[in-house]
Amino acid sequence: MTDxxxxxxxxxxxxxxAFSRLVGAYQTPVYNxxxxxxxxxxxxxxxxxxxxxxxxxxxxxxxxxxxxSSWLLSIAxxxxxxxxxxxxITWLSxxxxxxxxxxxxxxxxIHLKGEILNPESVVARQEQEMQIQRLLAALSPxxxxxxxxxxxxxxxxxxxxxxxxxxxxxxxxxxHRARRDLAQxxxxxx
Amino acid sequence: MDCEQASEIMQxxxxxxxxxADILRLEEHLAGCTRCQGxxxxxxxxxxxxASAPMVPAPPYLRARxxxxxxxxxxxxxxxxxxxxxxxxCVTLALFLFxxxxxxxxxxxxxxxxxxxxxxxxxxxxxxxxxxxxxxxTLILLARLIPPLAAPGLCSLLVALGLNRLxxxxxxxxxxxIIIRRIP
Numbered sequence: 001m002t003d004x005x006x007x008x009x010x011x012x013x014x015x016x017x018a019f020s021r022l023v024g025a026y027q028t029p030v031y032n033x034x035x036x037x038x039x040x041x042x043x044x045x046x047x048x049x050x051x052x053x054x055x056x057x058x059x060x061x062x063x064x065x066x067x068x069s070s071w072l073l074s075i076a077x078x079x080x081x082x083x084x085x086x087x088x089i090t091w092l093s094x095x096x097x098x099x100x101x102x103x104x105x106x107x108x109x110i111h112l113k114g115e116i117l118n119p120e121s122v123v124a125r126q127e128q129e130m131q132i133q134r135l136l137a138a139l140s141p142x143x144x145x146x147x148x149x150x151x152x153x154x155x156x157x158x159x160x161x162x163x164x165x166x167x168x169x170x171x172x173x174x175x176h177r178a179r180r181d182l183a184q185x186x187x188x189x190x
Numbered sequence: 191m192d193c194e195q196a197s198e199i200m201q202x203x204x205x206x207x208x209x210x211a212d213i214l215r216l217e218e219h220l221a222g223c224t225r226c227q228g229x230x231x232x233x234x235x236x237x238x239x240x241a242s243a244p245m246v247p248a249p250p251y252l253r254a255r256x257x258x259x260x261x262x263x264x265x266x267x268x269x270x271x272x273x274x275x276x277x278x279x280c281v282t283l284a285l286f287l288f289x290x291x292x293x294x295x296x297x298x299x300x301x302x303x304x305x306x307x308x309x310x311x312x313x314x315x316x317x318x319x320x321x322x323x324x325x326x327x328t329l330i331l332l333a334r335l336i337p338p339l340a341a342p343g344l345c346s347l348l349v350a351l352g353l354n355r356l357x358x359x360x361x362x363x364x365x366x367x368i369i370i371r372r373i374p
Contacts, residue, residue: 016257016260016261016264019257019260020253020257020260023253023256023257023260024253027248027252027253027256028245028246028247028248029245030248031246031247031248031249031252032245032246032247032248035246036246041249044246045249045252045255048248048252048256049255049256049259052256052259052260053259053260053263056260056263056264057263128239128242128243129243131239132239132240132243135236135239147240150205151240151241151243152243152245157205175201175205176197176198176201179201179204179233179236179237180197180229180233182236183229183232183233183235183236184232186232186235186236186239187228187232
């Protein structure tokens, strides 16, 4: 953590190497958030790049008292929410997204993180991923962000509220409603 | 406890926020309510599905792409800054060079005297008169100054652009080297 504060301080002074270290440390959390929110790899990469560019541009305004991860994920969340809202105009059906994911191998990349899985487990993991992404795709952009931060980052209501610029009660209400809807969808699926 | 309260406690329980007393009350309610039993089972299924999904790792090439994009942004920022400084310098230089010439021409054409003697710009006629003088002065300036200044001005601009390109290129070469050495 001390190293991280030092990297941030150096990056604020224009040190590119320090910023590169921050990129290395946070690329997966940002990429995962973007992937969970946008549902495909290419867009997630673009969103990750945009997030780090925005972070780089605004680094001098970053308050060292606030967790860096929270600040970065806040930028990523807002960018993804905006992107999803814009996407409604040229909306892509989920089937198209899945087809595109299959072509680019999105689902198969999930098991690469040091795990050795047998073929059955790989198929099961891919199906689980597809189910998760289909469920997330049914949520509004803000609900999707709240659910993602709750489950993949273990954020509390307060942390989600700070990250998404919402009140704690709004976060709680969004999470509860989203979970009820998703649970209903699971029931209908089965 | 009614079903709505039970639903709230189920959600809190998933987030690890419910008190022991509430959990006991929920269990009591669930024992006699099939509707809530179904909801609780579905919520647990969902919770398990999401909680067991791993974080999707960033592809291995992404870091190099992110660093390169940041470097590019930094170069663009510095280039914009250089251009702004150059432009400001040119404007300042031009003012230093041309203001005396403009004042000379104003007095040569009688414009300055007319303005001074009239005691200030008060009436529309005076404004129109000044506009005419300025217009005439501009035309004279263009006719007299542009031909002799065109060649040196163009040369200066080319030299400035060349220097800017050379410096940016050198800076890019140094930074590319840094990026290659930085990323294993």
